[in-house]
Amino acid sequence: MAEFNLEDIEEMKVDLQLEDGSTLECEVIYIFEWGGDDYAALTPVDESIEEIYFFGIEIEDKGGEPEITLLQIDDEEALEALADAFDEMLDEEEFGEDEEESEDDGKWDEFINKKLDQ
Secondary structure, three states, X not given: OOOOOHHHHOOXXXXXEOOOOOEEXXXXXXXXXXXXXXXXXXXXXXXXXXXXXXXXXXXXXEOOEEEEEEEOOOOHHHHHHHHHHHHHHHHHHHHHHHHHHHHHHHHHHHHHHHHHHO
């Protein structure tokens, strides 16, 4: 994946041009590498629309500011595989957070028990 600061894309907004000619404002929620390529997951700013859109991306450093170009993915099978991979990444991330919380809880319990034993 190209080198850039993830904080640079937090709350980045993108206007998607839909097939009917209307525009849908989305925000980038995740940028990730899969199969050697870079991808972005976008979701509409309007929270009543529960969709996630995937795009291939090219990231270029333009004088300290990352320039992200969205690349449409036309292959339905590739989109399905990408969505599955994205779900797995989120599951792993959530599982990892749960493990860290459990470790923190264990350390906290150990600390409390030491204090109670004194």
